[in-house]
Amino acid sequence: MVNIAVLGYGTVGSGVVELFDINKEIIEKRVNDEINVKYILDIKDFKGDKFENKIIKDFDVILNDKDVNIVAEVIGGATIAYEYTKKLLEAGKSVVTSNKELVALKGEELLKIANKNNVKYLFEASVGGGIPVIHPMKECLKANNINEIIGIMNGTTNYILTKMIEDKVSFKEALENAQKLGYAEANPDADIKGIDACRKICILSSLAYGINIDPNKIDVEGIENITLDQIEKASNLGYVIKLIGYSKKTSEEKISIFVAPCAIKKTHPLANANDVYNAILVNGDMVGNVMFYGKGAGKFPTASAVCSDILECLKKDIENEIIWETKPVTLMKPELKMLNDGVNIPVLE
Amino acid sequence: MVNIAVLGYGTVGSGVVELFDINKEIIEKRVNDEINVKYILDIKDFKGDKFENKIIKDFDVILNDKDVNIVAEVIGGATIAYEYTKKLLEAGKSVVTSNKELVALKGEELLKIANKNNVKYLFEASVGGGIPVIHPMKECLKANNINEIIGIMNGTTNYILTKMIEDKVSFKEALENAQKLGYAEANPDADIKGIDACRKICILSSLAYGINIDPNKIDVEGIENITLDQIEKASNLGYVIKLIGYSKKTSEEKISIFVAPCAIKKTHPLANANDVYNAILVNGDMVGNVMFYGKGAGKFPTASAVCSDILECLKKDIENEIIWETKPVTLMKPELKMLNDGVNIPVLE
Known part of the structure; x- marks a missing residue:
């Protein structure tokens, strides 16, 4: 039996616990072991909840339980989540997470701690929700130099732009x-201003190029000033407007990177990613363009990625992880052609 | 140092050898080891070839070399390739392949032999060329029941249909x-008649449902009777015609499965996969729809997948592989709505 703990019993946390309950049979058959959620850490009580008996408030119980070797951190933010993750990794426990803010800000440090302690720090769910993208980039494109990443990485803004159209x-x-539908938060700034997409393009770029990319140094523009008029004019010209996270390694020390609304042709592979769907196009020197598409958010899609990372931790083999390091690098926004005729939005070919 | 052998020095085989040469530095950094192509098996001589000194004609040299533990089979077909693969797995060597015919016909048996001998039989390159799809399905969707697979899985026919449009x-x-461009063979039957796409939907379905699906029992229709008139009429109605491989598990013992040209809406995620690109949509009960897109054929895209499987074999952990077994199952072609107005092609929503 494998005992795990889940930190945070919000949307994603409850998704993880429920997923292991709903798909218990097939998962146990596949990994040839039983997965037991031993603890759920949350500050609230959840009286009457099906898993109420697993809920605890004392983090140290998890930290000190030698039977728990895998922990899902789905608290979010870079304060308590950071402290807990560090302690868990140092205590020799693997941690998996959907926390893009923490991975973008502290990934380098946390990956190094994980490596030093022969455990894993996995974060498939931090980019693209349920879409397999980080694991395929690390494992399936391992024989490639990755040169470029272009993605629709934020479900909220993509939903808004789709509805406008x-x-x-x-x-x-x-x-x-x-x-109203719960796709955007009461304070929607992190999404609509491009901050969330910025964290995600930084995580993917750090992973792809092996260079730590600080989200605070990226040129970021949100969608709050996009008008219906721009969208309609772009459409008449055969384009859709999408919030794009873009990065390209132009030399060993130069990376073109930005987040901004861009016009892409309706026939572009990314163009049909609508509503809360995300799509991420990755260019490898051998494979060419590959794209990963799916739901970029939501309880069970995100839980699907967190749970697959938990199952990945069952593998005893600790590989020489591709981690990223702080290196001298120039980050800049490339010059882009503008789509004119009253649209005035950069074009991504 | 890791010694490998490559069986077959055709397009894919030479791609594998060249890839390890071109991307030597980054690969060795990532896997923390040196990859040495010790042997290339082929019946021809390749005088003057850069890797001429590695070419041998005697398979037994590879079979009996205890220093070679990983072999890439890129011969194709289900005769010699089958015999060699079986012997290698039985000798305790892992085998990776791009050979869809062999995997579709003998996958169940070969996976069982691999399991018994504690080695791996991996075949990422057998479906979708360079696109990561098999590994992500196995690893990243491990917490899902997979219910449905829809894909454009043959580059040749997709190129033909794109050019017609x-x-x-x-x-x-x-x-x-x-x-003329080398995208179709002199005898193009396996591609245009849907046989190749059939092998691929069988491999993915076998993997997804854990049931061995015999490609000889599938309803298959090719694109040889598609007219320009049908394509133009479909386009005017907002549809594109694509050769689709489809499968859906409708109950424990029933699978809807077929290969046929279908009309899909221009806004469908698969619709923008043109030319030699492939796109495969997979539905998981937790994650919803995810799609994998990229070049479905070609020297380096396919080599990218073969090489990533070789690197996967370096991991010592032999998991309890999700293999497929022969089980009682009814395979049938579902009833599909037809796109009328002179098109007369089934519609996939």
């Missing part, structure tokens, strides 16, 4: 609609 | 064009 509503109206 | 040429003309 489909329902011909303003940004404000589409945002309110997204908030 | 873009250049408004007949099937015959587009095929001749594809042959």
